Amino acid sequence: MASDELTDEALSGPVVDRRTTTALLGAAGLGGLAGCLGGGGDDGGDGETDASGGDSGGDDGGDTEETTAPPEDKQGGRLQAGWFTGSIEDLDPPYISVGQYFQLAANVFSGLTTFNSDLTIRGDLAEDWTVEDGGATFTFQLRDDVTFHNGAEFTADDVLYTIRRTIEEEAPAASKLSTLQPIDEGGVEVGGDYEVTVRFEDPNAVALVYLSRGPGRAATIVSQDAIEEMGAEQYNVTPVGTGPFQVVDHEVGTSVTLDAYDDYFETDEDGNALPYLDGIDVQPIPEPSSIVNALRSGDIHFSNLLPLQNLSEIESSDEAVASAQPGINWTGFAMNQNREPFGSRDARLGIAKSIDNEAFVEAAYFGNALPDNGVISKGTAWAWREDKPDTQAHAPEEAQELLESSGAEGASFSILANSGNLRAAKAMRQQLNSAGFDVDIDQVTSSTYWSRYAELDYDVTISGSIIDPDPEQGLWNFYRLPDEGGVWNWVDYESQEVHDMLAEQRSTMDREERKGILHDIEDQLIEDVPHAYLVHQDDIAGVRNEVKGFNHIPGLRNFHTVYLDE
Structure with missing residues (x-):
């Protein structure tokens, strides 16, 4: 295969090999991310992304291939996290326009595809897929063991609903699907409970990227039942997804409480259920010295960002580290x-x-x-x-x-x-x-x-x-x-x-x-x-020494493989 040639066979699932993925991400403009993801160490560092000394196999959603399970006595517990902002307003994926909000929401939702740490693309909610028409038509075979946090079964209808809602409500994320064929004219076609076909007007080399779980993506799957039951305004505050954590409480401006979702579909390489944590307690902390003092004292384990005027306090401390990655901003x-x-x-x-x-x-x-x-x-x-x-x-x-x-x-x-x-x-x-x-x-x-x-x-x-x-x-x-x-x-x-x-x-x-x-x-x-x-x-987070398994990808804060070694 020529270095920039993307064939239907090469793009088909259930995984896309590294060489094809590199060409795919190059076409998508993501080729420079390889070093940032720890996939080889070039373009900006030694490839090491784990600030806590754990596995550096980061991913954009759920990388189970390189996840090393903690001892049983280290599983459980609650991560105390500080968010360096006055409040967390929006958690409904297609409407999020603030990066800090999506850093949290990405722990609640899933996409059709995701990335492994070595930059190969693999399925997330899709377990396999085929590509036709020179890269314009993608048919996904979906997992049949996934439920939303409200217990409703995930099916192909939820993919159709998510994409239709994003486009018809003209959400910011709709721009990723601007070349999709009209939905009711074959753009999104359900072929049974666990099959969905997505058709673009022209070959689209970035489709597998934009259908993944991640910031600015257009197919981060939402729950129609929950939206209709609670209304869009409340869903924006306490959304329901299929991700590793569920929102159990959200007091805007005060706290967000996430509990592990017991029926989350991902497992680690040993078959252990993910996530390892029992939950995450998030509090907005807008005052720079307060969030740094909380990190150093142990009142919080993790800070999604570090105020730069206080960065030296963390760099010189024995309790925590500043985890830094090149900024893609x-x-x-x-x-x-x-x-x-x-x-x-x-x-x-x-x-x-x-x-x-x-x-x-x-x-x-x-x-x-x-x-x-x-x-x-x-x-x-x-x-x-x-x-x-x-x-x-x-x-x-x-x-x-x-x-x-x-x-x-x-x-x-x-x-x-x-x-x-x-x-x-x-x-x-x-x-x-x-x-x-x-x-x-x-x-x-x-x-x-x-x-x-x-x-x-x-x-x-x-x-x-x-x-x-x-x-x-x-x-x-x-x-x-x-x-x-x-x-x-x-x-x-x-x-x-x-x-x-x-x-x-x-x-x-x-x-x-x-x-x-x-x-x-x-x-x-x-x-x-x-x-x-x-x-x-630069993208800088604060991580206490007892936090293990955090894989730092620029812009993202994924906690499904995190555990506490206190």
């Missing part, structure tokens, strides 16, 4: 084009050129980020380039000329902030005030922040995309036209050219050609300045 200075002076491209570029990214990284991230004036991260190694256009590079004199000509010199505005980005907002305020602007900070709660950001009720803010194993995931929903699928286009950026190029790269199967289109998109975004691009942040 981007962060930018978002400027609401509906407000003055940000409707002017020259004003936005003048602001971008006023920002010293390297100084910003030191002040806001304590050096734990890569300064960059572009949107594509180094974590996606195949698409990364060092020689990006320097249009947005720090240049105070050029900035001043642009600001004077656009009438934005000395402009007054507020940076919308919450506890999670407050330090970054303060660092940015200091830089911009030193450059002659009149900037203050509008600090609000996390829930208010996301509501105002989505409604374009702000001047500027510091935000971006948090989990982008494929560059498209940090582009598609952000930069398509606002009325034509740009569901996270919260700067009101409009470019027909970028919109069209985004569609073109998705249908381009040749990796080098696709990379060229992605670079053209990045070039145009740098030129248009919808964001002043700032950094790619």
Whole structure:
């Protein structure tokens, strides 16, 4: 098989071999993730992903092939976890737009496929599948031993319902299925209780990736019975899935309680039931020193993120470690084009050129980020380039000329902030005030922040995309036209050219050609300045020494193989 050739036979289940998977992920833009997953150690490290000293065979859902069972007396117990946020709002998969929320929800749900630690794709809810029509038609044979947390049996109808709901309700995740044939015209066809066929309009090399369990996926299976019984609003708070843990209580802003699901279908290589834990008690902890003190004292075993200003306290401690992976994300200075002076491209570029990214990284991230004036991260190694256009590079004199000509010199505005980005907002305020602007900070709660950001009720803010194993995931929903699928286009950026190029790269199967289109998109975004691009942040979690079996994949926090050795 040629290195980039994806045949029907090679893509068929129940597993896809490593060579084919590498080509598949390359077509999907995921090829650079190999080193991050511990699948070989290149592209960013020695391949070791387990901060606790346990098995480093991480996965995107349920890797049973390399899971070493703990002794019986180490099974059970409850993991105390802190989430570095003011609250956890959304747990309904297709509607999640905040990475921290999905980090938790991924423990509650399953997909049709998933990844092994060596980057081979295998079934999750699908135990086998065949591929036809040159990669346009996928027929999945489903497991017949799976139940939802409410006891209802999982069948092919749940796959149909999940995909139909995602598309018809125009959830953000629907973008992953934009080339699916109309559902009622063969796009999704149920062939009995345990068979479902998914048909795309054209060959789709990324289908097995986008039908997997993971962030931004469109077929993370939800429960129709539970949604209809409790209503969509309550389901968003206490959802029902088929994953290793079930939500038994959720007090928004206070706590989320997950119990192990006794009938979860996965087992380890010795036949032991997963998960090993009895449950997970999650509490939002927005104050940096509080979450670090809780980790060091043992009040919590795990922190999903570590506040960087307190990172040295963990690095120098004997009780816990900072587990770090390369960031597959981007962060930018978002400027609401509906407000003055940000409707002017020259004003936005003048602001971008006023920002010293390297100084910003030191002040806001304590050096734990890569300064960059572009949107594509180094974590996606195949698409990364060092020689990006320097249009947005720090240049105070050029900035001043642009600001004077656009009438934005000395402009007054507020940076919308919450506890999670407050330090970054303060660092940015200091830089911009030193450059002659009149900037203050509008600090609000996390829930208010996301509501105002989505409604374009702000001047500027510091935000971006948090989990982008494929560059498209940090582009598609952000930069398509606002009325034509740009569901996270919260700067009101409009470019027909970028919109069209985004569609073109998705249908381009040749990796080098696709990379060229992605670079053209990045070039145009740098030129248009919808964001002043700032950094790619390292992905850092806090793990106490007694936590074993945690496999750190960038952006994800999977606990099905975790146990406590206290």
